[in-house]
Amino acid sequence: MIDRESLKSIKPLYAAYLIYKYLVFQFKLAVEGISDWKDRQSPSHIAVPPAKLRYRVHGDLDKQSFLRIGTNLAQNIRDLCASVGRDIYSFECVLDFGCGSGRVIRNFQDAPASCQLYGTDIDAELVSWCDKNLPAFRFSLNGYQPPLPFEDNTFDLIYAISVFTHLDEQFQHSWLRELQRIARPGALLILTANGENCISMLPSSYHGQIRKDGFMFIIGATGKLKLDKLPDFYQTAYHTKEYIYRTWSAYFDVVGYVERGINNHQDAILLRKS
Ligand SMILES: C[S@@+](CC[C@H](N)C(=O)[O-])C[C@H]1O[C@@H](n2cnc3c(N)ncnc32)[C@H](O)[C@@H]1O
Numbered sequence: 001m002i003d004r005e006s007l008k009s010i011k012p013l014y015a016a017y018l019i020y021k022y023l024v025f026q027f028k029l030a031v032e033g034i035s036d037w038k039d040r041q042s043p044s045h046i047a048v049p050p051a052k053l054r055y056r057v058h059g060d061l062d063k064q065s066f067l068r069i070g071t072n073l074a075q076n077i078r079d080l081c082a083s084v085g086r087d088i089y090s091f092e093c094v095l096d097f098g099c100g101s102g103r104v105i106r107n108f109q110d111a112p113a114s115c116q117l118y119g120t121d122i123d124a125e126l127v128s129w130c131d132k133n134l135p136a137f138r139f140s141l142n143g144y145q146p147p148l149p150f151e152d153n154t155f156d157l158i159y160a161i162s163v164f165t166h167l168d169e170q171f172q173h174s175w176l177r178e179l180q181r182i183a184r185p186g187a188l189l190i191l192t193a194n195g196e197n198c199i200s201m202l203p204s205s206y207h208g209q210i211r212k213d214g215f216m217f218i219i220g221a222t223g224k225l226k227l228d229k230l231p232d233f234y235q236t237a238y239h240t241k242e243y244i245y246r247t248w249s250a251y252f253d254v255v256g257y258v259e260r261g262i263n264n265h266q267d268a269i270l271l272r273k274s
Pocket residue numbers: 056057058073097098099100101102103104120121122123126142143144145160161162163166175230234
């Protein structure tokens with residue numbers, strides 16, 4: 001059987017494959033839409049983003065897995081805070097950078113008044129959904145490039161799940177610099193990367209280059225065939241641990257690195273602003 005990488009080299013066949021995937025996706029979206037509509041008729045339904053907004057951040061249309069993985073990710077954040085001796089609710093001002101459709105932040109609705117949570121994202125539809133449905137938090141829409149609408153030294157905890165996993169190196173540097181600006185001195189940051197575990201799942205033809213450069217940015221579908229409907233610059237990035245220690249330490253102290261610390265899949269990087 002022909003694999004995806006070989007298929008890419010046969011352009012007409014690859015285009016047909018992408019069109020096929022697009023049509024199957026539209027069909028599944030319609031089916032999930034009907035199921036969502038049925039759920040909303042129940043008086044006990046909880047606010048869950050519609051299927052296309054789940055897909056955009058989750059890569060899957062399924063509602064139950066959206067909720068379950070969101071709960072796991074929130075627990076990962078709590079555990080990572082605990083690993084440096086902090087309860088997440090002991091922070092005063094927390095930012096979910098790249099909050100998407102609230103998959104993670106929704107699990108912090110019981111935060112005390114002393115802990116204010118904010119979410120920000122580049123995607124107007126996701127932010128608008130969060131704004132309407134998750135009133136415990138303050139959401140904002142940000143541009144593709146800095147600045148964020150926050151003062152210098154605002155947050156004592158910033159977490160970003162699966163955001164730096166989608167940006168090229170130039171974007172990463174801009175956003176690391178911006179997060180450094182809005183983090184308070186001593187703030188904790190928790191970012192994630194497609195590290196060794198994710199690299200090992202790539203075809204072996206990529207491995208030499210990643211090991212050499214420590215970083216790889218893989219461009220998949222673009223334009224109309226991009227199912228998540230996020231901008232074309234949003235693709236998939238892979239980092240080695242060595243690269244992160246070498247590069248991110250220009251902005252923060254790297255105080256912890258937990259392989260597969262995020263849903264047993266991505267690596268979690270703990271940073272401190274000095
Ligand atoms: C894979 S999704 C994860 C969303 C959320 N963190 C979660 O775990 O459910 C990545 C999110 O990052 C957002 N994003 C990408 N670049 C961003 C940027 N520069 N600023 C804010 N959000 C960004 C995307 O719009 C998308 O919602």
